[in-house]
Amino acid sequence: xxxxxxxSPSLSVQEGRISIxxxxxxxxxFDYFLWYKKYPAEGPTFLISISSIKDKxxxxxxxxxxxxxxxxxxxxxxxxxxxxxAVYFCAASAPWLGNEKLTFGTxxxxxxxx
Amino acid sequence: xxxxxxxPSWVICKSGTSVKIECRSLDxxxxxxxxxxxxxxxxxxxMATSNEGxxxxxxxxxxxxxxxxxxxxxTLSTLTVTSAHPEDSSFYICSARGTSGSxxxxxxxxxxxxxVL
Numbered sequence: 001x002x003x004x005x006x007x008s009p010s011l012s013v014q015e016g017r018i019s020i021x022x023x024x025x026x027x028x029x030f031d032y033f034l035w036y037k038k039y040p041a042e043g044p045t046f047l048i049s050i051s052s053i054k055d056k057x058x059x060x061x062x063x064x065x066x067x068x069x070x071x072x073x074x075x076x077x078x079x080x081x082x083x084x085x086a087v088y089f090c091a092a093s094a095p096w097l098g099n100e101k102l103t104f105g106t107x108x109x110x111x112x113x114x
Numbered sequence: 115x116x117x118x119x120x121x122p123s124w125v126i127c128k129s130g131t132s133v134k135i136e137c138r139s140l141d142x143x144x145x146x147x148x149x150x151x152x153x154x155x156x157x158x159x160x161m162a163t164s165n166e167g168x169x170x171x172x173x174x175x176x177x178x179x180x181x182x183x184x185x186x187x188x189t190l191s192t193l194t195v196t197s198a199h200p201e202d203s204s205f206y207i208c209s210a211r212g213t214s215g216s217x218x219x220x221x222x223x224x225x226x227x228x229x230v231l
Contacts (some may be wrong), residue, residue, distance in 0.1 A: 034219070043120065043207045044158070085157030089157065095218060099212060101148065102220060104157045 003027045004092050006105035014113050019077040022107050023090035026071065030092035034102070035064060035075045039084045044089060048075070078112075085112045116212040118140045120223025127198055128231055135158030135193045135226045143188035148220060149181070152205045162193045167211035197231045 005024045023033075023047045031052035036044035050057040050064045050073065057064050063076045077084055087109045091102040117140040118230035137147055145166045152156040162183050163171045178187050180202075182194040191210075194204055205227050209220040 017160045030229055036222070041123075041225065041227065043118070043206070043209075043224045046219050046221060049219065100146065100218060100220075101160050102158075102209075103160075 002106070003030075004090060004103050004105040006088075006090060006108045008108050009106070010109040010111070012111045013080045014098075015082060018093050019075075019080045019084065019110055019112070021075045021088050021090075021110065023073045023075075024071055025073075026090050027092070027094075027103075028071070029094045029097060032093045032095050032102070033064070033066060033073050034091045034093075035062075036089045036091060037084075038089060038107070040085050049087075052084045060068055080110075080112045082112045082114055085110060115138075115149045116210070116221040118208065118210045118221045118223040119224055120208050122226060123224060124227045124229075126231065129199050130197055133195045133198055133228060135195075135206055135208070135228075136211065137191045137193070137223050138211070139189045139210040139221075141209070142212045144191075145188060146211040147185060147191040148209045148211075149183060149191075150207045150209065152207060152225075158207060161193075165171060170198050195228065198228070200230045203228055203230045213229075 034049040036046040038044040048059050048062045048064050050066050066073045087107045089107045090105045117137045121136045126142045148163040151159045161171045161176045164185040166185045173176045185191040207225040209222045
């Protein structure tokens with residue numbers, strides 16, 4: 001039962017354009033969401049997070065949007081840079097239940113084309 | 115940002131031996147650490163939650179006698195894969211719960227690739 005889904009296993013974007021990565025979840029108990037970036041043979045690096053009380057959070061080139069009714073979140077990267085090429089995981093948790101464990105999506109491999 | 119160090123980064127061992135992996139939070143105290151496992155081209159799967167000074171909480175299907183977790187201090191958790199077999203070969207990653215402002219964030223180590231011959 002995959003509670004967090006990233007339906008696009010890969011995405012290619014031209015340098016300088018916007019990259020949009022999508023994530024859907026099924027568990028309505030989730031109320032805290034995070035995006036991580038991962039290079040091969042390395043641990044994930046935290047990028048940005050959003051609480052369910054918000055619908056948008058922005059940090060530099062990265063913006064995360066949350067649509068609670070649709071149980072959908074997206075990560076926007078603009079402008080995209082070659083160094084952004086990596087696998088991106090979204091993750092969800094329910095800390096208000098006292099449960100801080102993260103449930104990860106299957107990841108989307110982003111390739112930025114110079 | 116917070117730094118989590120994981121050691122070793124790569125280990126090869128013979129079947130039947132035990133392997134210990136260390137996870138340290140370098141610049142913050144972590145009462146809670148997590149251990150994940152990742153198979154090729156798959157997502158990270160939580161194995162267990164490690165709480166300082168108490169027993170770890172294992173996820174369903176994870177053998178606690180196979181994967182021993184010790185969280186003896188606020189900066190160190192260890193995972194010991196006992197009597198390792200080839201099917202235990204995988205990428206193991208730890209994380210430590212830290213804070214960024216008012217938010218709780220899991221910061222990850224670089225991972226350990228275990229190859230059991």
